[in-house]
Amino acid sequence: MKTLVLHYSLDGNTRLVAEAIAKAAGADTLELKLAKAMPSSVPMRIVKGGYQVVSKQCPALQPLDRKPGDYDMLFIGSPVWAGCYAPALRSFFARTPLAGRKTALFLCHGGGKGDAFGKLRAALAGNEIVAEIDFVSPLKKNPEAAVERAGQWAGETMAALAGGA
Ligand SMILES: Cc1cc2nc3c(=O)[nH]c(=O)nc-3n(C[C@H](O)[C@H](O)[C@H](O)COP(=O)(O)O)c2cc1C
Incomplete structure (x- = not known):
């Protein structure tokens, strides 16, 4: 399964x-x-x-160096900003609508994710969300543990898909 990890990180x-x-x-x-x-x-x-989040702005992005439409499965990740996914993702969704894909969502935040997963799910309506995970300040807290947890989650997600789940 052709898989892409698409994300924004400040x-x-x-x-x-x-x-x-x-x-x-x-x-x-x-x-x-x-x-x-x-x-x-x-x-x-x-x-x-x-302000960008509450006013639903779509800030300009640099050109993309891959075509997300070429992939069957996308892991999509964002920091939480003001209880939402980051504006860069909103820009991406506006210019590259995705449909019929399998997606798994991951978020990083400082302890207050609000309804960021719900908002991300709404932005990805028409796609199948197969898994979700979030991390609290992984660089500050315990980067090694976060890397291990993320890798395990990704492996389990891919295994479930390969098994026809
Ligand atoms: C503009 C802005 C808004 C943020 N809003 C939230 C928030 O609502 N809840 C929260 O827990 N953390 C919030 N944060 C903290 C980030 O989500 C957190 O530091 C995250 O790990 C950053 O990910 P990154 O290093 O990939 O950019 C905010 C950070 C920024 C810059």
């Missing part, structure tokens, strides 16, 4: 998890990159990022 947490998933699943990766970088100051990031 500070590396979601990237850490994405790379572990890709390794365990034998998948390609595609990291979404904003055309215009976020501010470097943390308070400015919170203000700008939070």
Whole structure:
């Protein structure tokens, strides 16, 4: 099954998890990159990022170096911003509608994921969500444990799909 790990990451947490998933699943990766970088100051990031979420903005992305439509199975990952997935994902969904794919969702957050999974599921209506997992501040807490957990989850998810689940 041709598999892609698609994600956005501002500070590396979601990237850490994405790379572990890709390794365990034998998948390609595609990291979404904003055309215009976020501010470097943390308070400015919170203000700008939070505003982008509540106003449902779709910030411009850099060109994608893979075609998600070429893949049967997508792991889709994001940090939680203001109880939602990050705006880069909203930009991606607006320009690359996905349908009829199997998807597994992963989130990184600081302890308050809100209904981010529900919002991601709604954005992916028309696709089959086969698994979900979230991580709390993996880089700060215990990167090795997060890598192991992510790899195990990805392996189990792929095994379930291969078994016809
Ligand atoms: C704009 C912004 C909004 C955030 N909102 C939340 C939130 O609502 N709940 C939460 O638990 N963490 C929130 N965070 C923290 C991130 O979700 C968390 O640090 C995550 O691990 C970052 O992933 P990354 O390193 O891949 O960017 C927010 C961070 C930013 C920059």
